[in-house]
Amino acid sequence: MLNSASVRLAKPILLRxxxxxxxxxxxxxxxxxxxxxxPGDAATAIAGDKATPETVARIRHEMGLDRPWPIRYVxxxxxxxxxxxxxxxxxxxxxxxxxxxxxLPLTVKTATLAIIIASFVGxxxxxxxxxxxxxxxDRSVLVFSTLGVTIPNFVLAPLLVYVFSMRLGWLPLIWTxxxxxxxxxxxxxxxxxxxxxxxxxxTRLTRAMMIDTFQQEFIRTATAKGVPRGRLIFRHALRNxxxxxxxxxxxxxxxxxxxxxxxxxxxxxxxxxxTTIEAIQKGDMPVIQAGILIxxxxxxxxxxxxxxxxxxxxxxxxxxxx
Amino acid sequence: xxxxSKRRKGPRDPxxxxxxxxxxxxxxxxxFGPTVREKQxxxxxxxxxxxxVYDDIADPFQSRSATFPFGTDSQGRDNLARIAAGARISxxxxxxxxxxxxxxxxxxxxxxxxxxRWIASAVMRLTDAMFAFPDILLAILIIGIIQxxxxxxxxxxxxxxxxxxxxxxxxSIARLVRAQVATLxxxxxxxxxxxTGASTFYNVTRHILPQLAGILLAIAMIDIAGTxxxxxxxSFLGIGVQAPEPSWGSMINNARENMNSYPAxxxxxxxxxxxxxxxxxxxxxxxxxxxxxxxxxR
Numbered sequence: 001m002l003n004s005a006s007v008r009l010a011k012p013i014l015l016r017x018x019x020x021x022x023x024x025x026x027x028x029x030x031x032x033x034x035x036x037x038x039p040g041d042a043a044t045a046i047a048g049d050k051a052t053p054e055t056v057a058r059i060r061h062e063m064g065l066d067r068p069w070p071i072r073y074v075x076x077x078x079x080x081x082x083x084x085x086x087x088x089x090x091x092x093x094x095x096x097x098x099x100x101x102x103x104l105p106l107t108v109k110t111a112t113l114a115i116i117i118a119s120f121v122g123x124x125x126x127x128x129x130x131x132x133x134x135x136x137x138d139r140s141v142l143v144f145s146t147l148g149v150t151i152p153n154f155v156l157a158p159l160l161v162y163v164f165s166m167r168l169g170w171l172p173l174i175w176t177x178x179x180x181x182x183x184x185x186x187x188x189x190x191x192x193x194x195x196x197x198x199x200x201x202x203t204r205l206t207r208a209m210m211i212d213t214f215q216q217e218f219i220r221t222a223t224a225k226g227v228p229r230g231r232l233i234f235r236h237a238l239r240n241x242x243x244x245x246x247x248x249x250x251x252x253x254x255x256x257x258x259x260x261x262x263x264x265x266x267x268x269x270x271x272x273x274x275t276t277i278e279a280i281q282k283g284d285m286p287v288i289q290a291g292i293l294i295x296x297x298x299x300x301x302x303x304x305x306x307x308x309x310x311x312x313x314x315x316x317x318x319x320x321x322x
Numbered sequence: 323x324x325x326x327s328k329r330r331k332g333p334r335d336p337x338x339x340x341x342x343x344x345x346x347x348x349x350x351x352x353x354f355g356p357t358v359r360e361k362q363x364x365x366x367x368x369x370x371x372x373x374x375v376y377d378d379i380a381d382p383f384q385s386r387s388a389t390f391p392f393g394t395d396s397q398g399r400d401n402l403a404r405i406a407a408g409a410r411i412s413x414x415x416x417x418x419x420x421x422x423x424x425x426x427x428x429x430x431x432x433x434x435x436x437x438x439r440w441i442a443s444a445v446m447r448l449t450d451a452m453f454a455f456p457d458i459l460l461a462i463l464i465i466g467i468i469q470x471x472x473x474x475x476x477x478x479x480x481x482x483x484x485x486x487x488x489x490x491x492x493x494s495i496a497r498l499v500r501a502q503v504a505t506l507x508x509x510x511x512x513x514x515x516x517x518t519g520a521s522t523f524y525n526v527t528r529h530i531l532p533q534l535a536g537i538l539l540a541i542a543m544i545d546i547a548g549t550x551x552x553x554x555x556x557s558f559l560g561i562g563v564q565a566p567e568p569s570w571g572s573m574i575n576n577a578r579e580n581m582n583s584y585p586a587x588x589x590x591x592x593x594x595x596x597x598x599x600x601x602x603x604x605x606x607x608x609x610x611x612x613x614x615x616x617x618x619x620r
Contacts, residue, residue: 019450022447022451023451023455026451026452026455027455030460030463031463034463034466034467150596150599150600150603151596151599152551152554152555152595152596152599154554154555154558154571154574154575154578155574155592155595155596157578158574158577158578158581158585158588158592159592161581162581162585162588254456255456261458261462261559262555262558262559265558265559265560266578276462277462277559277560277561279466280462280465280466280469280561281469281560281561283469285466288463288466292459292462292463292466295456295459296455296456296459299455299456299459300455
């Protein structure tokens with residue numbers, strides 16, 4: 001049944017969906033042409049170094065690689081949708097789909113843990129700073145969050161590794177396949193490092209939004225009515241201040257997936273990020289395509305999810321968009 | 323009564339001045355550092371002629387000393403000379419990419435307002451699509467294309483990095499310019515100029531864009547910090563500036579490999595990269611609140 005409320009909800013969501021599909025189209029087109037622009041394709045990889053041009057041409061024809069590019073693009077998208085990215089050009093010519101299935105879970109796990117920690121700590125610190133505005137707690141939170149936004153991951157990483165792994169010996173130096181301790185110990189530093197930047201962003205935004213909310217009249221009314229302080233902060237103010245923070249959490253999560261390129265490389269973790277970077281150094285185009293396409297698609301979908309979630313959560317946004 | 327000074331006061335923000343002084347120092351270091359080190363060290367070098375950036379000068383992993391303020395690296399090269407050359411690379415990449423970003427961004431932003439409707443909306447949709455996408459991912463893909471095709475791009479060793487970062491750099495500026503131009507074009511002084519017969523081109527170049535110069539300068543500083551960081555990230559990952567060129571990112575990566583025995587190697591490149599990013603952000607933020615007092619830091 002279509003009542004007016006659901007129509008009002010549907011319109012912005014449809015708009016966002018269209019934009020999300022356009023973005024996916026853009027990224028798939030770019031990755032498709034990445035392969036088209038580079039010499040060497042699946043046919044030359046199968047034929048090997050000693051093959052004659054005729055053999056390569058025959059294989060290329062059998063695989064449909066000599067057809068016009070719109071047809072190949074559609075095939076590329078359909079195959080990718082089924083998790084088929086072709087075979088790696090090098091080594092044992094592993095199926096790229098199984099490379100993804102092997103490496104993606106670790107990347108997603110690290111990023112998920114990082115965003116959960118960043119959200120909890122960030123919202124808590126931001127609220128704390130807003131409540132104690134201009135005092136020592138606020139100042140120190142601000143300084144730390146500024147540092148967290150500006151210091152790059154790969155500068156912070158050696159610092160933490162030096163303190164916690166080399167001096168104190170609490171945590172392992174890098175990821176190893178034969179783990180002596182539980183996986184938790186190996187994940188602590190990568191997750192903390194990945195979390196640092198979104199945590200700083202979320203802290204700053206929560207602080208700004210909370211300070212803004214505290215000045216509004218309904219808070220004064222609630223204070224006058226004698227609402228307890230804790231309830232006032234968390235039930236009244238935070239619920240109103242949190243929506244832009246949710247948007248930031250969404251975009252940060254996407255950036256975390258890409259930030260994992262650096263962290264995975266630093267700790268030698270077998271995730272999708274480090275696999276993609278290795279593929280670039282080898283020139284292994286199918287793996288590069290899969291890495292970029294999957295990370296990019298996840299980023300777009302997450303932002304889409306947040307965009308769709310917001311008008312559902314907040315009636316004010318719904319009203320303003322019509 | 324004291325006479326009111328007609329001159330606008332300069333910015334007072336101490337962080338801005340700290341940032342500016344550091345950047346001037348860095349520019350001088352980048353311009354003269356490697357040459358000065360060559361003059362200082364060539365008498366004790368076994369390489370003649372001696373190039374301070376590429377040639378070894380002493381045993382590897384020397385710690386700090388009067389001769390080598392930052393020690394020597396894993397191949398016995400002078401770390402100070404390589405830090406200076408790294409500054410040269412970072413600043414060059416940052417500057418060229420920012421020029422690309424400004425030229426393309428301003429053009430696209432103005433087109434987004436004044437071009438025929440279908441061009442304007444096509445251009446702005448492309449901008450949105452690129453803006454909504456993580457820059458570093460696109461840059462990595464472009465580097466991937468260049469490396470896989472082993473294409474010889476003219477312009478030397480920095481060209482792939484500059485190309486990758488240049489392509490991804492302009493959308494934020496284009497969006498800013500479009501939004502600003504869209505409001506400025508209806509302001510009285512622009513409408514008045516139009517009424518006296520000024521062409522759109524004249525109006526944009528003489529009346530609208532000069533209004534934006536200050537804020538664009540501020541944004542450019544912050545963007546250059548981002549570009550330098552991105553270049554270091556790519557070099558750290560091993561797909562940016564290639565050895566033996568000394569990028570701060572690849573120096574951090576080299577130092578990381580020997581971290582167990584020589585952790586002090588990490589200090590100089592990490593410090594310089596962080597300080598440069600701080601300094602540029604301070605300058606950018608300071609300039610922005612000077613030129614546009616209404617805005618607060620983002």
